Every structure is written in C-alpha cells, then in structure tokens.
Amino acid sequence: MNMMEKISFYGALFGAKMINHGLHLFKSAGTSLPGLVALKISSNFLSFLSxxxxxxxxxxxxxxxxxxxxxxxxxxxxxxxxxxxxxxxxxxxxxxxxxxxxxxxxxxxxxxxxxxxxxxxxxxxxxxxxxxxxxxxxxxxxxxxxxxxxxxxxxxxxxxxxxxxxxxxxxxxxxxxxxxxxxxxxxxxxxxxxxxxxxxxxxxxxxxxxxxxxxxxxxxxxxxxxxxxxxxxxxxxxxxxxxxxxxxxxxxxxxxxxxxxxxxxxxxxxxxxxxxxxxxxxxxxxxxxxxxxxxxxxxxxxxxxxxxxxxYKSIFGRAEKFNVKGKNVLVQLIKNPTGASEVLRTVNSSTCAKLLIIINDNYADGRDVSWLWDADFEMLKDYPHKIVVSGVRAYDMAVRLKYAGFDASKIEVKNNIKEAFYYCLDSIEQGEQLLVMPTYTALLEMQKFARK
Structure with a gap:
C-alpha cells in the first residue's frame, strides 16, 4: 500500500469502529452498517486488510x-x-x-x-x-x-x-x-x-x-x-x-x-x-x-x-441450547425444505416437551413460503404435544401441519413472536425442553429478548 492507500484504509477502519461503538452505545442492531461505511471510504478495504x-x-x-x-x-x-x-x-x-x-x-x-x-x-x-x-x-x-x-x-x-x-x-x-x-x-x-x-x-x-x-x-x-x-x-x-x-x-x-x-x-x-x-x-x-x-x-x-x-458454542439459532428460568431451549433455524426436514428428524417427543414454529416471509427469509409443502412435516403427525405456530405466516404453517396429518385441535396460533415464546416457556416444567424452529428474520427478532 502506498501512503494514500494507507490513509484511506485506516480512515475506513477507524470510521467503521466508531460506527460500531455508536451502535453498541445505543443498543442498535445494524451489523452491516460499519462495513458499508468502510467500503464507502475505501473501496479496496477488504483487499488491503487481506x-x-x-x-x-x-x-x-x-x-x-x-x-x-x-x-x-x-x-x-x-x-x-x-x-x-x-x-x-x-x-x-x-x-x-x-x-x-x-x-x-x-x-x-x-x-x-x-x-x-x-x-x-x-x-x-x-x-x-x-x-x-x-x-x-x-x-x-x-x-x-x-x-x-x-x-x-x-x-x-x-x-x-x-x-x-x-x-x-x-x-x-x-x-x-x-x-x-x-x-x-x-x-x-x-x-x-x-x-x-x-x-x-x-x-x-x-x-x-x-x-x-x-x-x-x-x-x-x-x-x-x-x-x-x-x-x-x-x-x-x-x-x-x-x-x-x-x-x-x-x-x-x-x-x-x-x-x-x-x-x-x-x-x-x-x-x-x-x-x-x-x-x-x-x-x-x-x-x-x-x-x-x-x-x-x-x-x-x-x-x-x-x-x-x-x-464450540453454537451461533444463536444454529442448534444452540440455552436455559431460561430453569427451562431448556433449543433453537434450530429453518429456511428451506431440506434443512427443515433434517431438523424435523431430530424431534423427539420424550425430550421435546413443546414445539414452537415461527415462519416469516420477509426478504431475508424469502417471500415464497411454498417450500413448507416440500419439507417433511409429516414426521410430526404423531407428535403427542401441542404445537404453537407464530410469525407473519403462522396460519400458513398451521394449514401445513393440518395437511401433514397432525391433529388440528392441538395447533395453537399466536402471531406475536415474543408472546408465543414466553407462552411456550410457561407451559413446560423445570428441566423440560422447548424446541424453537424459526426462519431467519424470526430468529433475529428472538435475539432481542430470548436470552435476556
């Protein structure tokens, strides 16, 4: 790097760090904003850093x-x-x-x-x-x-x-x-x-x-x-x-x-x-x-x-386990038919006392939720406990469960994600496990409250 390139690179670096500090100070998410600033100041920021x-x-x-x-x-x-x-x-x-x-x-x-x-x-x-x-x-x-x-x-x-x-x-x-x-x-x-x-x-x-x-x-x-x-x-x-x-x-x-x-x-x-x-x-x-x-x-x-x-400790939502008030929570991100089907294969009624499925259709989730019909939700048809569905497309998920052969009387729809999460927690005993299966933006929303 020549002198001007170094000035540009370190200006971008310190600018990004200041933006990140400000985001933390005001408890804002914006994980990409520091990078946007860095790339704006120095278009070759990544090349210089490498x-x-x-x-x-x-x-x-x-x-x-x-x-x-x-x-x-x-x-x-x-x-x-x-x-x-x-x-x-x-x-x-x-x-x-x-x-x-x-x-x-x-x-x-x-x-x-x-x-x-x-x-x-x-x-x-x-x-x-x-x-x-x-x-x-x-x-x-x-x-x-x-x-x-x-x-x-x-x-x-x-x-x-x-x-x-x-x-x-x-x-x-x-x-x-x-x-x-x-x-x-x-x-x-x-x-x-x-x-x-x-x-x-x-x-x-x-x-x-x-x-x-x-x-x-x-x-x-x-x-x-x-x-x-x-x-x-x-x-x-x-x-x-x-x-x-x-x-x-x-x-x-x-x-x-x-x-x-x-x-x-x-x-x-x-x-x-x-x-x-x-x-x-x-x-x-x-x-x-x-x-x-x-x-x-x-x-x-x-x-x-x-x-x-x-x-190794899992990234939030990637087979991550944590405890809330003595109750175990396992979060498994779902975003496509194959990934969802593989998560569904791990559902065990003896260890999973409650199941919460959260489906959103924001841009980062993919607007088209027809993939729900290709995922193997039929594996839940004999699941003995109630299933709570939430998110923007909660009713789509409820319909999918019904057609998968799951007892419709055991499906509960709660659109508000935070309310659904704590409702499920309150319905299980100490030491029991809640399995949460959210799409990507639902996972981001959960991060704001689930581990506090």
Missing part, C-alpha cells in the same frame, strides 16, 4: 451449514493459538463481511487466518476484493427461489467466483452431485460419508428425494441416499461417479451427539481417527466433517480439533 493475513484465507459457502461449519473451523483454529478473523454473526454479504473484519481487526497488526462465510450470490463480488486460499462448499439445495433461482443458477454463480482464482483450493462435499463439476481446473479436496448409522430415536425421513441430474442430463443411481440428493451416486449413462473422498467418514448418530470415524492420508501415511461432536443430527455431522477435514488439511492436530469440538 494483506495482513500471514497464513490462509478460507471462504465458506453453500446452502445449508455454512454458518456452523465456518464457526466451528474458526473456533478450532483459535484453539491452536492462531489469531483468526471471522464473520461469526453470520452477516455473509459484502458489507456484513467488511463489518465483521473491521470490528475485529486490531490496527497495525497481522493475523493468521480469516474464515469468511459468504452468501453464494455474493461470492463473486467478495473475490473481486480479496484473494482467498481455500473455498469450502457445504452443499447446494433449493433455497429462497424468489431470490436466487434454480440450483443450476447457484452452481454457476459459485463457478464464476472459482474461475476468478485459478490458484484457489476447494474443499467439496463429495456426496453432493450438484458439486460434481465445480472447480475442474482447481485443486479439489473432497470430504464425504461412506456410511451412516443411527443409534437413536431420530426418525427416518419420508420426504420425497430431491431430484437432481447428472451433468449429462441422465437420472442418477444411488447406492446409498442419506437425505435429499446427498449420498453415494453414479450415472448409469456417462459413468460419472461420486468422487472418492480424501477425508472419508463413517458417522454414528445418537440423540445428543455424533461420532465420526475418519480415514485420510497425511504425509504419505494412512490414518484413522475418531471424533465426537455434541452438535445434533446428520446435517451437523456433515458440518463437523467439513470443518474437521479442513482443519486437518491446514495441519491442525487431532487433539486440538477434538478440543475445539468439545468447547
């Missing part, structure tokens, strides 16, 4: 799991005595990323890693401003069709970003055929599960499999389908197959934790390790596998990785 990174910049994208995966990876790296910049609040568009980095960066210092969660549609813009070393892609599912269009469109957006950086190394979910063609000219490191065993009360999904096709246009054949279109697949026509994972997992899913047995090659030696994660469900086992694989590739020791898994 020059202070001593090791690697890891970007994380995908439909589901990017917040948990990036958070877990950043936490593991910190446990290994690294300084890490991370947009931990999940603000994953350009201004949100700039905000997180500006607020957390210590002036005139360097840092070891940056772990940056990026919205799929904004990844190309992000790469206009900084050169990443790695891109981790969790999966691609139908998500907010009114914003991003079909799956192929999202895959093309990610490929456009990858094309900008031929030296970019990719961590890719081998079990997702939507990612089969991604980054063919880049170094690709694959993770995936060869088998999954359930030793719990989690239900098997009855939802229809999500249809995706081979790049040649033919139907895929699945040796094992784990959920939606995720699994071990091949094409009978062109003979393309699921890539052999570099980090090959075997998951054992219990009610409250999962074990991941992992085979991989490091320093020309075959290794086998077992990791335990307290994150619940198969979808979180995939998140953990992605973070573990990336950490191992970055030469973090297995002991440190396990310590990171043991001490």
């Amino acid at each position: 020059k202070y990174c001593k090791k690697d910049i890891v970007t994380v994208t995908g439909t589901n799991g990017k917040t948990t995966t990036s958070g877990l990876l950043a936490h593991i790296l910190k446990m290994s005595d690294n300084t890490v910049l991370h947009n931990e609040k999940g603000a994953n568009m350009l201004s949100g990323i700039a905000s997180s980095l500006a607020v957390n960066y210590k002036p005139f210092s360097s840092f070891d890693y940056a772990v940056l969660e990026s919205d799929e549609a904004y990844l190309t813009k992000l790469y206009d401003y900084l050169k990443a070393d790695y891109l981790l892609v969790t999966n691609l599912f139908r998500d907010q069709l009114d914003r991003y269009g079909e799956l192929d469109t999202t895959a093309k957006k990610i490929q456009e970003a990858v094309t900008k950086n031929p030296e970019l190394k990719l961590f890719i979910n081998a079990d997702d055929p939507m990612l089969l063609e991604l980054g063919k000219d880049n170094k690709r490191i694959y993770f995936g599960f060869d088998n999954i065993t359930y030793k719990n009360s989690i239900q098997e999904s009855q939802a229809p499999a999500e249809a995706v096709y081979c790049p040649c246009g033919s139907d895929l054949f699945y040796e094992k389908r784990y959920y939606a279109h995720i699994g071990r697949y091949c094409c009978p026509e062109c003979k393309k197959t699921r890539p052999e994972p570099d980090y090959k997992g075997y998951a054992v899913i219990y009610d409250d934790f999962s074990e991941i047995y992992l085979k991989f090659k490091q320093d020309n030696q075959e290794k086998e390790l077992c990791f335990k994660t307290n994150l619940v469900g198969l979808y979180n086992a995939y998140n953990a596998l992605a973070a573990i694989s990336a950490a191992l590739e970055l030469k973090i020791s297995p002991d440190i990785i396990q310590k990171g898994l043991d001490t």
Whole structure:
C-alpha cells in the first residue's frame, strides 16, 4: 500500500469502529452498517486488510451449514493459538463481511487466518476484493427461489467466483452431485460419508428425494441416499461417479451427539481417527466433517480439533441450547425444505416437551413460503404435544401441519413472536425442553429478548 492507500484504509477502519461503538452505545442492531461505511471510504478495504493475513484465507459457502461449519473451523483454529478473523454473526454479504473484519481487526497488526462465510450470490463480488486460499462448499439445495433461482443458477454463480482464482483450493462435499463439476481446473479436496448409522430415536425421513441430474442430463443411481440428493451416486449413462473422498467418514448418530470415524492420508501415511461432536443430527455431522477435514488439511492436530469440538458454542439459532428460568431451549433455524426436514428428524417427543414454529416471509427469509409443502412435516403427525405456530405466516404453517396429518385441535396460533415464546416457556416444567424452529428474520427478532 502506498501512503494514500494507507490513509484511506485506516480512515475506513477507524470510521467503521466508531460506527460500531455508536451502535453498541445505543443498543442498535445494524451489523452491516460499519462495513458499508468502510467500503464507502475505501473501496479496496477488504483487499488491503487481506494483506495482513500471514497464513490462509478460507471462504465458506453453500446452502445449508455454512454458518456452523465456518464457526466451528474458526473456533478450532483459535484453539491452536492462531489469531483468526471471522464473520461469526453470520452477516455473509459484502458489507456484513467488511463489518465483521473491521470490528475485529486490531490496527497495525497481522493475523493468521480469516474464515469468511459468504452468501453464494455474493461470492463473486467478495473475490473481486480479496484473494482467498481455500473455498469450502457445504452443499447446494433449493433455497429462497424468489431470490436466487434454480440450483443450476447457484452452481454457476459459485463457478464464476472459482474461475476468478485459478490458484484457489476447494474443499467439496463429495456426496453432493450438484458439486460434481465445480472447480475442474482447481485443486479439489473432497470430504464425504461412506456410511451412516443411527443409534437413536431420530426418525427416518419420508420426504420425497430431491431430484437432481447428472451433468449429462441422465437420472442418477444411488447406492446409498442419506437425505435429499446427498449420498453415494453414479450415472448409469456417462459413468460419472461420486468422487472418492480424501477425508472419508463413517458417522454414528445418537440423540445428543455424533461420532465420526475418519480415514485420510497425511504425509504419505494412512490414518484413522475418531471424533465426537455434541452438535445434533446428520446435517451437523456433515458440518463437523467439513470443518474437521479442513482443519486437518491446514495441519491442525487431532487433539486440538477434538478440543475445539468439545468447547464450540453454537451461533444463536444454529442448534444452540440455552436455559431460561430453569427451562431448556433449543433453537434450530429453518429456511428451506431440506434443512427443515433434517431438523424435523431430530424431534423427539420424550425430550421435546413443546414445539414452537415461527415462519416469516420477509426478504431475508424469502417471500415464497411454498417450500413448507416440500419439507417433511409429516414426521410430526404423531407428535403427542401441542404445537404453537407464530410469525407473519403462522396460519400458513398451521394449514401445513393440518395437511401433514397432525391433529388440528392441538395447533395453537399466536402471531406475536415474543408472546408465543414466553407462552411456550410457561407451559413446560423445570428441566423440560422447548424446541424453537424459526426462519431467519424470526430468529433475529428472538435475539432481542430470548436470552435476556
């Protein structure tokens, strides 16, 4: 940086920090405002900041799991005595990323890693401003069709970003055929599960499999389908197959934790390790596998990785557990059919005494809530307790539950989110658990009161 660039950069940095301080002073949300200010003052703010990174910049994208995966990876790296910049609040568009980095960066210092969660549609813009070393892609599912269009469109957006950086190394979910063609000219490191065993009360999904096709246009054949279109697949026509994972997992899913047995090659030696994660469900086992694989590739020791898994605290709303007046609350964000179905698989009437589903249709949620009809709410038809629905589209959710076969007399509609939350809390006993399933803006509203 020349002198004028340095003046511009530090002006942007201190301007963003002052805005952030003011927001905290007046208890305002506005997580992207400091970043907007920084980028306005210095359009190359992110590019200048990235020059202070001593090791690697890891970007994380995908439909589901990017917040948990990036958070877990950043936490593991910190446990290994690294300084890490991370947009931990999940603000994953350009201004949100700039905000997180500006607020957390210590002036005139360097840092070891940056772990940056990026919205799929904004990844190309992000790469206009900084050169990443790695891109981790969790999966691609139908998500907010009114914003991003079909799956192929999202895959093309990610490929456009990858094309900008031929030296970019990719961590890719081998079990997702939507990612089969991604980054063919880049170094690709694959993770995936060869088998999954359930030793719990989690239900098997009855939802229809999500249809995706081979790049040649033919139907895929699945040796094992784990959920939606995720699994071990091949094409009978062109003979393309699921890539052999570099980090090959075997998951054992219990009610409250999962074990991941992992085979991989490091320093020309075959290794086998077992990791335990307290994150619940198969979808979180995939998140953990992605973070573990990336950490191992970055030469973090297995002991440190396990310590990171043991001490990781979920981001608000991402399988986060907390206690209110002696009553347990578990919050699981839902935003598309596949993610919602995987959360529904974890609903256990013996541990979940009350269920609150909050559906909004604001821009950040996606205006089109027809995805509710593709999620496997049929798994709730035998749920023995009452279900409370809330939010802007509470009645749409109530209708969906009725058509799923759930007893309509046990559905309660309470439009006000705060009232619904405390009503549910008051209806359960000490030590019992309330499961809350909110969409994104409903989650943001909950943050204002649920943990106070």
